[in-house]
Amino acid sequence: xxxxxxxxxxxSLTAGGVLLGMIDGFCRSAEICPSDGVFFEIAPRxxxxxVRFRLDEKFLLDPPPHIRLYFSGDAVAVYACxxxxxxxxxxxxxxxxxxxxLLTLTVQGKVQLNLETEKGFFLVPLPDAFEDASxxxxxxxxxxxxxxxxxxxDRAGKILLLSEGRILxxxxxxxxxxxxxDSRGHTARCTWQDGVLLSCSIRAAREVTETTLALALFxxxxxxxxxxxxxxxxxxxxxxxxxxxxxxxxxVVLTDAPDVAGxxxxxxxxxxxxxxxxxxxxxxxxxxxxxxxxxxxxxx
Numbered sequence: 249x250x251x252x253x254x255x256x257x258x259x260s261l262t263a264g265g266v267l268l269g270m271i272d273g274f275c276r277s278a279e280i281c282p283s284d285g286v287f288f289e290i291a292p293r294x295x296x297x298x299v300r301f302r303l304d305e306k307f308l309l310d311p312p313p314h315i316r317l318y319f320s321g322d323a324v325a326v327y328a329c330x331x332x333x334x335x336x337x338x339x340x341x342x343x344x345x346x347x348x349x350l351l352t353l354t355v356q357g358k359v360q361l362n363l364e365t366e367k368g369f370f371l372v373p374l375p376d377a378f379e380d381a382s383x384x385x386x387x388x389x390x391x392x393x394x395x396x397x398x399x400x401x402d403r404a405g406k407i408l409l410l411s412e413g414r415i416l417x418x419x420x421x422x423x424x425x426x427x428x429x430d431s432r433g434h435t436a437r438c439t440w441q442d443g444v445l446l447s448c449s450i451r452a453a454r455e456v457t458e459t460t461l462a463l464a465l466f467x468x469x470x471x472x473x474x475x476x477x478x479x480x481x482x483x484x485x486x487x488x489x490x491x492x493x494x495x496x497x498x499x500v501v502l503t504d505a506p507d508v509a510g511x512x513x514x515x516x517x518x519x520x521x522x523x524x525x526x527x528x529x530x531x532x533x534x535x536x537x538x539x540x541x542x543x544x545x546x547x548x
Contacts, residue, residue: 250323251303252277255290259298259328262289275325282308296331311518318512320522332357347385349403355379361392363405370405377412384418389442391418398424400443408443421446430467430500431460448472459506462527465534466500466509480533493537494525508540 252275253261261268261276263286269276271290280286282304291298299314301307308324311317314332318325333355341353352362359379361372374381378394385391389408392399393415400409400422413426421439428434433453439446450473456464461478468475469490476484494511501510501522507529510522528536 249280249282250277251280252323252325253290253328254325255292255328257292257294257296257331259290259292262291263287271328277323290328292331295334297334299328299331313518316518316520318520318522319515320510341380342383344383346383346390347388349390351383351390353378353381353383361401363390363401363403365403367404372401372405372407374399375410386418386422387420387442391415391422400440402443409440428467428471430471431463431502432456432467434467434471434473436471450474458529458532461529461534462507462509462525463500463502465527465537466494466497466511466525469494470497470500478534480530480535483533483535483537490537497523 253271254273254275255271256273258270258272261271268278280303285302285304287300287302289298289300299312301312301315308317314328314330316327316329318327336357339355341355343350343352349363349365354360354362359374359376361374361378363370363372374392374394375397377397378392378399381392381394383390383392386400388403390401392401396414397412398409398415399407399411401407411424411426413424415422415424416437417423421441423437423439426436426438428436431454434450435453436448436450438448450471452473456478465475465478468478475490476487479487495513497511497513498520499512501512503510503524505526508524508526510524513521513523515521524540526538526540527534528538
């Protein structure tokens, strides 16, 4: 079986105690038989704990925390992520009293907000982007602003809103901008009231080329942007049904074939499937979308 290894940060990859090399966002692959039960270690170069596992049949059915599996044809991508810091000592980053509540931002392996209000004491886990977050009151809630991320937390410790991006206005309603980091540089300017989305305007920064047409279409369907401009007239009439046709996919994978893209679907916790779709063009517009059975290698 072809196993592809990737990691969210630069790591060393060891198999059976033998260093195989370094991995990061670019894939490294090897032919491995799961019945051999080889032990692997993925260790970040920075101050994070390594992830260790035995790559066998059980691993492929139920990977450990910090590992995600992506099945694509006869290959499996092993993606290591969300590493825990090696330093497990408690570090208080910031503590403030706001609106009769005590907010304490701590790091102990993971980033966490300790929130004490009249409703009780709550532990709110947060992504690493909030390691140096600031707090402000927002109505009866708390607005946290981190590095390219923001969150709205109520007085019972419930996260009402959590998003990458930046705040544009802290008034009512709350206004922010989200960067989708896709091929067209789409951003969304959104407003929220008590964490509920009120409006969203999506904009693109780059033009579509012939080689990015498939990618642009599927990314637009994913984020809810208008994809009619990419479609031929007969298919444009069915644009509203594309999401139902494609299913509940989570992200889009670039491949080596410009007319083919891979769509990522959740199978279960930490396990995903990649399914491929090919577009057909007529006079520069997409006239057909075909699901593919063969494995198309992603361009990683």
